Amino acid sequence: MASAAGNLLALTDDNLTEILIRLPTLEDFGRACVACPTFRRVITSHSFRRRLPALHTPSFLGIVSNVFVPSEPPHPYVAAAAGNLAAVDFxxxxxxxxxxxxxxxxxxxxxxxxxxxxxxxxxxxxxxxxxxxxxxxxxxxxxxxxxxxxxxxxxxxxxxxxxxxxxxxxxxxxxxxxxxxxxxxxxxxxxxxxxxxxxxxxxxxxxxxxxxxxxxxxxxxxxxxxxxxxxxxxxxxxxxxxxxxxxxxxxxxxxxxxxxxxxxxxxxPPGHPMTQRAIVEAGERRFGYFTLHLDMIQTKSNGLMSCSRLFYTVLPNGYKGANELEPSEVIVLPLPLKHRFNIMGVARDHLLVQGIPENMYSLPVSERPALNCFSVNLKTLQLEWFCETKHPMLLAQMYVGxxxxxxxxxxxxxxxxxxxxxxxxxxxx
Structure with a gap:
């Protein structure tokens, strides 16, 4: 143990930085901070934290309303979110x-x-x-x-x-x-x-x-x-x-x-003024453009049902004419039926939406179902379950860290x- 401690003391901060920066997960950095004051000093230094975002993307941990609503299983950031619930005075x-x-x-x-x-x-x-x-x-x-x-x-x-x-x-x-x-x-x-x-x-x-x-x-x-x-x-x-x-x-x-x-x-692209929209990063300094559309569809078994869809396109960098946009592919992302959705916000690589079940407000308060929140992974455009909330949250605050x-x-x-x-x-x- 004495030899190991001596070897640790012999390492410079630059040596420790090159070792610790290779830890595989963000949770490992947190554990290292707790394990050793020297590790904590190195990991929390400006030079170390400058390099950290290039290797590890901060996690989308939850939603801030009057309380903190963390992500829930099976979302990949559940473990990281749990540690933030009680520690922050939101x-x-x-x-x-x-x-x-x-x-x-x-x-x-x-x-x-x-x-x-x-x-x-x-x-x-x-x-x-x-x-x-x-x-x-x-x-x-x-x-x-x-x-x-x-x-x-x-x-x-x-x-x-x-x-x-x-x-x-x-x-x-x-x-x-x-x-x-x-x-x-x-x-x-x-x-x-x-x-x-x-x-x-x-x-x-x-x-x-x-x-x-x-x-x-x-x-x-x-x-x-x-x-x-x-x-x-x-x-x-x-x-x-x-x-x-x-x-x-x-x-x-x-x-x-x-x-x-x-x-x-x-x-x-043209659209109805009241349509909900969001602007995101689309790579190569381009802007991604989301619009949320609500339609009513006729089904054989359930009659009219709410059908929300997200339309996504990458805005062009240049123009072909005064009002003529360069053509860009429009990707349509269907959302779960029987819900009316709201865009809540953008947190780094995720767009968050909340679904309000049909006829929810016709039910007594004690019988109203929970509201489902989903995140759209902006890299894969896949819809992921995020959490449940008790109340609608339009333009909620995102916690990323x-x-x-x-x-x-x-x-x-x-x-x-x-x-x-x-x-x-x-x-x-």
């Missing part, structure tokens, strides 16, 4: 005046209104910009960092009476930020004629404002029946290093590159936390 109860906050989206950003929530602040969009607090949170290690408010001189650049939507979110760190504690918060203030962008850098500790000059021209021919009230943008997705929104009223995909803060748009042993405090490490997708965003009620 509600972020450690925030001051916790009742001021509620969940917003799948990042680490929180926002809240003034302490006196009973005060009438007029237009809700105006209040969100001028009076909201923002906090960056780490639910694993129960830490948070309050950000300074957007300065009044920047807020005054926006006609707050015209705001249709105010959307704050956290941007992933770039490769140049590797090992640093920097992060960026972006807020889009959308109106009928302008798109104003507020950007906070943790490096400078200051807010900056800019404007997307092409917004008015892009939306000039919108079919939006109420552009002064209804957003032109769909749910936000992150793919190929860009934030993406579908613009269903004009059949465009809008992309924001957080490195340059430049906006770009491209055509998408490594074992908790490989997740050191992230409030000071924007790169690691964002890549592990352990963050959650909240906004004032």
């Amino acid at each position: 509600s972020c109860s450690f925030l001051p005046s916790r009742d001021r906050w509620r969940r917003r989206d799948g990042r680490v950003l929180f926002s809240a209104g003034p302490e006196d929530s009973s005060e009438d602040h007029g237009d809700p969009g105006a209040m969100e910009i001028s009076a909201s607090d923002l906090a960056v949170c780490d639910p694993i290690h129960r830490r948070y960092l309050l950000l300074p408010a957007i300065p009044d001189d920047l807020v005054s650049l926006v006609d707050q009476q015209e705001i249709v939507e105010f959307e704050p979110f956290l941007a992933p760190a770039t490769d140049e930020d590797e090992g640093s504690s920097s992060f960026k918060v972006i807020c889009l203030a959308q109106s009928t004629s302008r798109m104003r962008v507020f950007e906070f850098s943790s490096g400078s500790g200051q807010w900056h404002a800019s404007e997307f000059q092409g917004w008015e021209a892009l939306t000039a021919e919108t079919d939006n029946p109420d552009p002064g009230y209804q957003s032109e943008l769909s749910t936000r997705y992150y793919a190929n290093g860009s934030f993406c929104w579908v613009m269903p009223w004009i059949q465009k995909l809008l992309k924001l590159d957080p490195r340059t803060m430049g906006f770009y748009s491209m055509d998408i 490594f074992p908790l042993n490989l997740s050191p405090p992230t409030i000071l490490d924007g790169k690691r936390a964002l890549n592990l997708s352990i963050y959650y965003a909240f906004i004032r009620t």
Whole structure:
């Protein structure tokens, strides 16, 4: 034993890195962290964790609602999910005046209104910009960092009476930020004629404002029946290093590159504006495009039945004409019958959907069946059972990450936390 201990002490961190990086599974890294303080120091170092994602894909572990809903058998990540259930404060109860906050989206950003929530602040969009607090949170290690408010001189650049939507979110760190504690918060203030962008850098500790000059021209021919009230943008997705929104009223995909803060748009296949959609990575820097369709089919034995299908295509990189897309194969993925499905979200290599059984709401609450959630493996396009839930969860928060042993405090490490997708965003009620 003494000889073995001496041999271990003789190894440098570089030697140990080359040995430990060859462990076959993520669970093995977690066990090694617990087994030896030296192993833990090496495995949780920035240099080691830089190499880890290239060899092991973080696991899609579960869904975050008011509680954590882990994956269930036979999904391949069941063992990893079980270890995260009790250890993480998903509600972020450690925030001051916790009742001021509620969940917003799948990042680490929180926002809240003034302490006196009973005060009438007029237009809700105006209040969100001028009076909201923002906090960056780490639910694993129960830490948070309050950000300074957007300065009044920047807020005054926006006609707050015209705001249709105010959307704050956290941007992933770039490769140049590797090992640093920097992060960026972006807020889009959308109106009928302008798109104003507020950007906070943790490096400078200051807010900056800019404007997307092409917004008015892009939306000039919108079919939006109420552009002064209804957003032109769909749910936000992150793919190929860009934030993406579908613009269903004009059949465009809008992309924001957080490195340059430049906006770009491209055509998408035509479809009904109210169709549920999702944007995913399709390899070679291309974008995959999911749409969810619901039809009613006639069967001999059961009469009319709900039939949901996912349509998937890879968007072209270029164009053949003004409104002529390059042809691309459309793959149709059937979903279980007798259910109405919702797209819940995307987590790395998986798209999550939830099925609501037909006639569920006609039953007494005590007799309603559980709702089935399925994940679509984006590499194989195979449908996999994920879990059961008690309630519908539209646009739920996805939990993707490594074992908790490989997740050191992230409030000071924007790169690691964002890549592990352990963050959650909240906004004032």
